[in-house]
Amino acid sequence: MPLPGPWDTRLPVGFTVELAADAHRSRDGRLLLGGALPRLLRLGPTAARLLDGGRFTVTGRTSAALARRLLDIGAVHPRPPVAPGDGGVRTTVVVPARDRADLVEGLLARLRDDPKTAELPVLVVDDGSRDPAALARAAARHGATLLRHPRNLGPAAARNTGLRHAATPYVAFLDSDVAPRPGWLAPLLAQFADPAVALAAPRIVAAPAPAGRRGVLDRYEAVRSPLDMGPREGPVVPLSALAYVPSATLVVRRAALGAGFDPRLRVAEDVDLCMRLYEAGWRLRYVPGATVGHHHRTGLRDWLGQRAGYGTGAAELALRHPGQVPPLHAAPWSVAACALLLRGRPLPAAAAVTLAGVTAVRLARRMPDADTPVRAAALLTLAGLRGTAEQLLRCATRHHWPLALAAGAASRRARRLLLAAALAEGLLDHRRAASGLGPLTHTAVRRLDDLAYGWGVWHGALRRRTAGPLLPRIVRTATPVRPAAATPRPRTPRPAHQPSANLPAPH
Secondary structure, eight states: OOOOOOSOOOOOTTOEEEEOTTOEEOTTSOEEEETTTTEEEEEOHHHHHHTTTSEEEOOSHHHHHHHHHHHHHTSEEEEOSSOSTTGGGGEEEEEEESSOHHHHHHHHHHHHHSTTTTTOOEEEEEESOSSHHHHHHHHHHTTOEEEEESSOOOHHHHHHHHHHHOOSSEEEEEOTTEEEOTTOHHHHHHGGGSTTEEEEEEEEEEOOOOTTOOOHHHHHHHHHOTTOOOSOOEEOOTTSTTSOOOTTEEEEEGGGSTTOSOTTOSSSHHHHHHHHHHHTTOEEEEEEEEEEEEOOOOSHHHHHHHHHHHHHHHHHHHHHSTTSSOSOEEOHHHHHHHHHHHTOSHHHHHHHHHHHHHHHHHHHHHOTTSSSHHHHHHHHHHHHHHHHHHHHHHIIIIITHHHHHHHHHHOHHHHHHHHHHHHHHHHHHHHHHTOSSOHHHHHHHHHHHHHHHHHHHHHHHHHHTOOGGGSOEEOOOSOOEEEEOSOOOSSOOOOOOOOOSOOOOOO
C-alpha cells in the first residue's frame, strides 16, 4: 500500500531547532557527533556559527536547509513556535473499540474533562462488538459519533474507517485502553509546523494499578512496557532505537496517510505504517513530553499471549520490508571480536583486541580534526563493541532462544554461557530500568517476556515460511564522517541513515 510523499519539505521562517542532549561538538565547533543513527558531521563555517548557541531559528533558505539536514539526522530537535492553525479544533479523535465499554467510557470522560480536548469531534468505531448497545450508550453519553462494523475486521480497519470519516486536517488515534493526561495533544500538534511531518506520537506509560492490586506484572510493566519508547525524543527511523512508535496513541496528518493502515494486518500494523511513511519521504516524530497512560494486561496467560502475538508480526514485516527487522544489526568486525572473546582463551582474546585496535586506528585517521582523535576513536570503537555484545545477549535470550537451548543441550560450555547470558542480561536490565522488583524476580519475568516473544517470532516465521526475522544484518561499518555545510540543496531527499541499532519488538 504505497503512500503519497510530502509535497513541501521546507521549514518555515520562525521554526527553531535545538541541539540534541546526546550530540557532541568538538571545541572548535566544526565536528559534530550525534543523530538517531550516530554519525560524525563536519560543519561548515556558517553551520558552526549558527549552532554556537546550541539552537537557532530559521530565517531564510540557508538556515532552513541546515535545520532540515540536522533534523532528519536527529542531531537537533524541533522547537516549533505554536501548534498549526487554531490547535485542537482542527483535530478529530478516532477510538477503535470492540466491547470494552467501560474503558471507552473512561477515555471519553477524560477527553471531555480536559478543556483542550473537550470540544473535539470524536468518532468511536465499533469493530464488531458482542454487546454493541453498551458501546453505543457510552458514545452517546459523551457526544461521540458511533460508526459500526457488523463484524470484527481488526484494529487497522477500524482506524481506517475513522480516518475516512474525519473531516479535519489532523486525526488522533486513541485505543480504548489508554488514558491521556492533561496537555497531551498540544505538543504533538506542534510538530506539524514542519510540513514534512506525517505522524507524531507521545510516550505511552503504564497507567497506575488500582489500589491493592499491584502485582509482579504491574511493577514489571511500569518499567518495561513494550509500548513505552523511553524518555528521549527523536525522529522515528527504521533500524534505529526509535524504529517505530506504537499505534495506541498517534496523531497524524490526514492527507499523508492515504488509505491508512493495512487492514490485512492484525498485528504490527503500526510498524508497517511507520516504515511506509518513512519510505514515502515523510518525517515522523516521537515526543515524550506528551504522555498517555495505558491499562496493560496483568493476567499471566493473557500477558504471555500478547507478547507472543507481537512476535508473530515480525515475519510479515520481514517479507514486506526486507532487512528492516533483523534481530542483530552490527558491523562485521564487532561480531567477529565478540565471537573471539566468547572463546575464552588468550589467543582469540588477543585477536579480538587487535581487531578492535585496527578499527579504532582507521576511525582516528578519518577524524584528525577531533579534539583527541585517538581517544574519540577508542571510545566509539568500544561503544560499537558493547552494543554488539548486548545485541548478541538479546539474540540468545529472545529471538534465537530455541537455537541457544539446542546448543546448551549438546554442550556443557554452551549451557554455562547461556545461563550466564540470561542472568547477566536480566540483571543489567534491572539496573537500567530502576525496576521496583527484586533483581532475580525482574530477571525471571524478563526471561518469560523474551521466551513468549521469541516463540511468536518462530511461529510466525514457520507459518509464513520465511527466515527473514531470524537473520542478522551485518553492515560495513562504523560511524560515517560527512559534511554538513549550511548550503541549500536542490531537493530534500528521504533521510539516509547508517544502521547502528537493533529494532525493538513490533506490536
